Amino acid sequence: MLLAGDLVTSQQSVPSAMLVRQLADRFFEEPELDAVALLEDGRACGLVTRPKLLLKLLRNFGYELFARRPVLRVANPEPLRVEAAAPLAEVMERALCRPRAVVYDEVLVEDSGRFRGLISVRDLALQQSQALAASLAQREVASARAAELEREGAMRARFLAHVTHELRSPVNAIIGLAELAQRAGERGQVEVVNERLSLLHSSAAGLRGIVGNVLDLSKMDAGKMELVPERFDLSKLVAELGETARVLARKKPVEVEVELPPEPLTLRSDPQKIRQIALNLAGNAVKFTDRGRVVLALARDGEGAALRVSDTGIGIRPEDLERLFVPFRQCEDAQVRRHEGTGLGLAIARNMAELIGGRLTVESSYGRGSTFTLTIPSLPERST
Amino acid sequence: MVPARPTVLVIDDDSTHLYLTRSLLEDEGYRVHCHQGAFGATQCLMEVSPDLVLLDVNMPGLSGENLAQLLKRAQDRAPTRAPAAPRRVPIVLYSSNDEDALRQSVLDHGLTGYVCKGDPPKLRERVRAFLGRAP
Numbered sequence: 001m002l003l004a005g006d007l008v009t010s011q012q013s014v015p016s017a018m019l020v021r022q023l024a025d026r027f028f029e030e031p032e033l034d035a036v037a038l039l040e041d042g043r044a045c046g047l048v049t050r051p052k053l054l055l056k057l058l059r060n061f062g063y064e065l066f067a068r069r070p071v072l073r074v075a076n077p078e079p080l081r082v083e084a085a086a087p088l089a090e091v092m093e094r095a096l097c098r099p100r101a102v103v104y105d106e107v108l109v110e111d112s113g114r115f116r117g118l119i120s121v122r123d124l125a126l127q128q129s130q131a132l133a134a135s136l137a138q139r140e141v142a143s144a145r146a147a148e149l150e151r152e153g154a155m156r157a158r159f160l161a162h163v164t165h166e167l168r169s170p171v172n173a174i175i176g177l178a179e180l181a182q183r184a185g186e187r188g189q190v191e192v193v194n195e196r197l198s199l200l201h202s203s204a205a206g207l208r209g210i211v212g213n214v215l216d217l218s219k220m221d222a223g224k225m226e227l228v229p230e231r232f233d234l235s236k237l238v239a240e241l242g243e244t245a246r247v248l249a250r251k252k253p254v255e256v257e258v259e260l261p262p263e264p265l266t267l268r269s270d271p272q273k274i275r276q277i278a279l280n281l282a283g284n285a286v287k288f289t290d291r292g293r294v295v296l297a298l299a300r301d302g303e304g305a306a307l308r309v310s311d312t313g314i315g316i317r318p319e320d321l322e323r324l325f326v327p328f329r330q331c332e333d334a335q336v337r338r339h340e341g342t343g344l345g346l347a348i349a350r351n352m353a354e355l356i357g358g359r360l361t362v363e364s365s366y367g368r369g370s371t372f373t374l375t376i377p378s379l380p381e382r383s384t
Numbered sequence: 385m386v387p388a389r390p391t392v393l394v395i396d397d398d399s400t401h402l403y404l405t406r407s408l409l410e411d412e413g414y415r416v417h418c419h420q421g422a423f424g425a426t427q428c429l430m431e432v433s434p435d436l437v438l439l440d441v442n443m444p445g446l447s448g449e450n451l452a453q454l455l456k457r458a459q460d461r462a463p464t465r466a467p468a469a470p471r472r473v474p475i476v477l478y479s480s481n482d483e484d485a486l487r488q489s490v491l492d493h494g495l496t497g498y499v500c501k502g503d504p505p506k507l508r509e510r511v512r513a514f515l516g517r518a519p
């Protein structure tokens with residue numbers, strides 16, 4: 001916080017015994033001099049301002065009347081005095097409360113009675129309004145930040161509630177199925193036991209997937225996910241993915257096509273991460289397409305590559321496009337879940353894409369299909 | 385005349401949980417009708433006219449609480465088929481959610497009660513209690 005002493009712009013003073021004539025000469029010679037303090041033993045005993053003095057001298061016989069007198073005669077003997085350590089707001093208040101007749105622009109600043117200098121009310125006002133503007137701006141920034149934090153906190157809480165539910169649901173199924181399997185076993189119903197065990201197995205596998213996703217996400221959140229770059233043939237990886245996608249689409253009238261560049265596409269990146277991203281994209285493409293085609297198209301893109309996964313599926317509404325990449329994007333609208341699934345896959349995929357220095361983007365036409373594009377730069381040798 | 389075995393309508397979007405609940409309750413001797421997902425559940429309720437509804441809370445498209453409201457309204461409007469039993473069917477939330485959250489939902493929406501998933505003995509005990517009789 002600024003204090004009165006900080007705004008001192010002039011230390012002009014003259015001895016109180018100086019003659020009016022001499023002071024008048026100084027005002028004439030120094031046009032930027034606005035006011036002077038009169039000093040006696042280092043203490044201010046009055047203030048003379050340029051307008052006041054000139055007005056006196058310009059009156060009829062004014063000069064003749066005052067020229068030879070000591071300046072004290074024409075001074076204001078009781079100017080506003082403030083302590084150097086006074087806060088500006090206080091100075092301002094006192095400056096504005098003076099009787100009209102004695103309102104000057106200058107205010108005397110003292111330090112335990114000793115003259116320190118003059119400050120101008122104009123500077124003071126300017127300074128105060130700037131400080132006010134700054135503090136308003138600061139307050140605005142602070143409250144925006146607080147709102148953001150609160151939103152983040154709420155998002156986190158909802159995220160946690162969601163994760164908890166997603167974890168509990170399969171755990172509960174596992175507990176129940178285990179009990180049921182046991183009962184069927186006691187009754188010697190081997191087939192029923194097998195049925196229940198295989199359901200138990202798939203619940204456990206689903207749980208493993210969710211746990212893996214949550215761990216991935218929190219690793220990335222903490223900046224702890226490592227990149228393991230190596231040189232490899234991306235074409236081969238995409239061809240393998242195509243096979244996996246075909247298996248996933250086995251039960252549907254969905255063709256899976258793979259388009260590869262004519263030569264092998266070798267580059268340096270993290271194949272594990274790319275596989276995980278692409279598997280998620282291909283999995284979604286198959287999941288959200290009832291009939292038609294899913295295409296995995298790989299192409300060179302400068303030093304790197306671009307992988308496009310497109311489908312002829314249900315598509316995505318324009319307003320949902322960016323929310324896809326927010327973990328549990330369905331969190332936003334109350335307790336209503338739109339689709340099956342944890343809603344973590346794309347959030348992880350986009351994070352991973354950024355980790356390998358690439359980008360994951362989406363285009364979609366609602367009701368007709370979607371295209372996800374992953375760009376994969378080739379990482380420089382011996383850098384991670 | 386021996387009263388018919390009580391019928392429980394289970395509404396859940398997860399087929400594993402449906403299978404599980406059906407098996408647990410059938411083992412107890414209840415008649416169980418399963419409906420997968422929230423859509424069409426009100427229709428199903430009127431067709432089956434069960435003695436108890438077990439309702440999952442987290443379903444795509446429609447939250448269990450909202451569905452419960454619909455179910456209650458559907459019953460109010462339906463012509464009472466059995467004038468001797470104009471009583472509303474108890475609706476019980478059945479979910480993997482936090483117990484506190486479930487209790488709150490029950491209070492907020494004027495439902496009969498709740499059961500947490502993942503505790504078969506508790507399910508048996510509560511269902512029996514809500515029905516007010518053994519199967």
Ligand SMILES: Nc1ncnc2c1ncn2[C@@H]1O[C@H](COP(=O)(O)OP(=O)(O)O)[C@@H](O)[C@H]1O
Pocket residue numbers: 280284285286288311313314315316324339340341342343344345346347370
């Ligand atoms: N190819 C696609 N076509 C239509 N919708 C999609 C596609 N891919 C993703 N989505 C939408 O994005 C949501 C989030 O996907 P994702 O993060 O992988 O999680 P989830 O496990 O729920 O599938 C999906 O639930 C779906 O609504």
